[in-house]
Amino acid sequence: MGMTITEKILAKHAGLDHVTPGQIINAKVDLVLANELSAAVAIKEFEKIAGAERVFDPERIALVADHMVPAKDAQSAKIAALMIHWGREQGIKHIFDVGKGGIEHVVLPEEGLVAPGELIVGGDSHTCTYGALGAFATGMGSTDIAAAFVLGEVWLKVPSSVKVIYRGALQPFVYAKDLMLHTIRMLGGIDGATYQAIEFTGETIQTMSISGRLTMANMAIEAGAKNGIMAPDEKTLAYVRERTNRAFEAVYSDADARYDRVVEIDAGALVPTVAKPHSPENTVPVTECVGVKVDQVFIGSCTNGRIEDLREVARLLDGKRVADEVRVIVNPGSQKVYIQAAAEGILGILASAGCVVNTPGCGACFGGHMGNLGEGEICISTTNRNFVGRMGSPKASIYLASPATCAASALTGKITDPRSLALEPAAV
Amino acid sequence: MLQGYAHTYGKNVDTDVIIPGRYCNLTDMAELGKHALEDLDKEFTARAKPGDIIVAETNFGCGSSREHAPIAIKGAGISAVIAKSFARIFYRNSLNIGLPVFECPEAVDGIAAGDEVRVDSATGTIENVTKGTRWTAQPLPPFMRALVDAGGLRPYVEQRLRERAGV
Numbered sequence: 001m002g003m004t005i006t007e008k009i010l011a012k013h014a015g016l017d018h019v020t021p022g023q024i025i026n027a028k029v030d031l032v033l034a035n036e037l038s039a040a041v042a043i044k045e046f047e048k049i050a051g052a053e054r055v056f057d058p059e060r061i062a063l064v065a066d067h068m069v070p071a072k073d074a075q076s077a078k079i080a081a082l083m084i085h086w087g088r089e090q091g092i093k094h095i096f097d098v099g100k101g102g103i104e105h106v107v108l109p110e111e112g113l114v115a116p117g118e119l120i121v122g123g124d125s126h127t128c129t130y131g132a133l134g135a136f137a138t139g140m141g142s143t144d145i146a147a148a149f150v151l152g153e154v155w156l157k158v159p160s161s162v163k164v165i166y167r168g169a170l171q172p173f174v175y176a177k178d179l180m181l182h183t184i185r186m187l188g189g190i191d192g193a194t195y196q197a198i199e200f201t202g203e204t205i206q207t208m209s210i211s212g213r214l215t216m217a218n219m220a221i222e223a224g225a226k227n228g229i230m231a232p233d234e235k236t237l238a239y240v241r242e243r244t245n246r247a248f249e250a251v252y253s254d255a256d257a258r259y260d261r262v263v264e265i266d267a268g269a270l271v272p273t274v275a276k277p278h279s280p281e282n283t284v285p286v287t288e289c290v291g292v293k294v295d296q297v298f299i300g301s302c303t304n305g306r307i308e309d310l311r312e313v314a315r316l317l318d319g320k321r322v323a324d325e326v327r328v329i330v331n332p333g334s335q336k337v338y339i340q341a342a343a344e345g346i347l348g349i350l351a352s353a354g355c356v357v358n359t360p361g362c363g364a365c366f367g368g369h370m371g372n373l374g375e376g377e378i379c380i381s382t383t384n385r386n387f388v389g390r391m392g393s394p395k396a397s398i399y400l401a402s403p404a405t406c407a408a409s410a411l412t413g414k415i416t417d418p419r420s421l422a423l424e425p426a427a428v
Numbered sequence: 429m430l431q432g433y434a435h436t437y438g439k440n441v442d443t444d445v446i447i448p449g450r451y452c453n454l455t456d457m458a459e460l461g462k463h464a465l466e467d468l469d470k471e472f473t474a475r476a477k478p479g480d481i482i483v484a485e486t487n488f489g490c491g492s493s494r495e496h497a498p499i500a501i502k503g504a505g506i507s508a509v510i511a512k513s514f515a516r517i518f519y520r521n522s523l524n525i526g527l528p529v530f531e532c533p534e535a536v537d538g539i540a541a542g543d544e545v546r547v548d549s550a551t552g553t554i555e556n557v558t559k560g561t562r563w564t565a566q567p568l569p570p571f572m573r574a575l576v577d578a579g580g581l582r583p584y585v586e587q588r589l590r591e592r593a594g595v
Contacts, residue, residue: 037453037496041499049585050586068453079453125492139517140493140520140521141494143524143581144521147584153588190490191487191515194515224516279440368449372450385442385444387444388467388468394468
């Protein structure tokens with residue numbers, strides 16, 4: 001019996017020839033990630049482990065200050081400093097403080113810290129993003145991360161896999177984000193793939209940009225999955241080789257690999273999609289929400305904070321003004337994205353259109369800072385979760401959508417179908 | 429023996445309502461406990477007594493990997509969570525920090541808010557003391573059972589370190 005890409009990566013890292021779903025393994029990790037929130041708890045735990053003085057390998061740990069920086073308050077400053085100082089004391093190579101990094105899941109692929117066939121664990125649920133590059137990557141809590149800091153290995157239950165086959169080309173103004181919101185619903189909602197690996201396949205994925213693939217894998221956790229993964233191809237290899245010269249081994253599913261289920265999705269038939277409050281599974285065509293008045297538009301996050309996302313927003317807002325009644329907040333995903341957006345004139349376009357451009361970071365996405373919602377407010381956002389209280393007040397409402405749908409809504413102050421703008425679709 | 433009154437909730441109780449992001453720069457259990465579930469049930473922390481038990485439908489703890497979520501529940505004095513099912517990361521985090529969690533759909537259906545509940549974590553026996561009914565939770569997989577019996581993840585890590593050192 002053949003193995004899936006997920007099973008092969010896990011087997012290799014456990015030193016086994018073969019693994020099967022449900023099996024418990026001890027797997028070596030190639031990289032361990034933490035941000036200042038998960039690191040603060042993990043470091044506390046690390047210090048309690050008898051015999052743990054040094055991390056297993058200071059070159060295989062990444063620490064990113066991104067959630068509540070530039071520090072929201074004294075407590076946020078304290079935990080970010082704790083992480084940075086501990087990291088320096090441990091000699092950790094990949095430390096990204098304010099101004100040097102950005103959002104962890106935008107930064108790590110960008111810096112060449114993720115390669116096909118690797119196994120990565122992170123103290124953040126959206127660690128699953130890296131599956132877009134053919135790696136096995138999963139989020140864990142701080143105690144597990146502390147253990148990985150020390151041991152360089154984690155125990156894992158091998159997940160069964162769900163194969164999603166996408167056919168057709170996306171229509172104009174329909175993007176990876178729309179496709180992933182739709183996929184969450186098609187898989188059965190926010191626990192549709194709990195404990196499982198989602199393997200994204202088919203022609204739609206093959207023609208998709210790396211940026212779009214990262215958007216999709218990022219939200220595998222929104223279906224409850226352990227990881228989301230895509231077979232590496234020429235685009236993946238080119239992206240990774242531009243960023244690192246270390247050796248890696250691309251891994252592919254066998255033709256006779258076993259899947260728990262196979263779901264086929266006609267991507268060509270999809271229209272712009274939004275997830276209504278208060279769950280990412282409440283997805284409907286944007287047409288069902290058109291006209292809902294919004295108080296805030298948020299563009300950014302590990303889901304949609306890359307340069308391709310900002311380019312599309314700038315294209316739609318160029319030379320225009322956002323509606324007077326709406327606040328539009330843009331968080332570039334990383335310092336590199338910010339620099340690139342500046343070089344391309346995007347920051348100027350956004351600022352002239354009436355958007356505020358924040359520093360790179362997680363910001364308001366998780367109710368951190370720099371754009372939290374007040375009671376009764378409605379926001380349309382490019383982020384990944386719209387649970388009650390996610391972006392501030394528990395009495396606020398969040399719609400999730402693509403950067404283009406958010407940009408279109410910024411122009412009118414109401415949820416707007418981007419296809420209704422008198423604009424040419426982007427050249428792909 | 430874990431014993432207390434039941435606080436019941438629906439399905440998909442996510443980590444954003446268990447402990448909102450705005451408190452995730454805290455690390456102290458008691459501090460986090462003061463804000464447990466406040467966006468879902470404002471009265472919860474005032475009502476919860478030490479030993480009380482949370483009873484919920486499916487997919488409890490979905491969303492973020494924040495370990496602050498089980499820490500906040502523990503900090504609020506809750507002795508156990510019984511649910512029809514748990515989200516993966518929350519489940520693992522709970523076992524790691526020593527918050528007992530039990531999967532038992534029948535018990536969830538048979539317990540009402542305010543019922544007195546007793547759980548024997550060694551056998552997985554769940555008893556509704558108020559109604560005189562009793563169920564057995566799904567047993568932990570053997571590997572996880574061993575982790576819990578050893579006292580959580582830390583003793584396991586320490587054992588691995590000793591093995592490597594050849595002690």
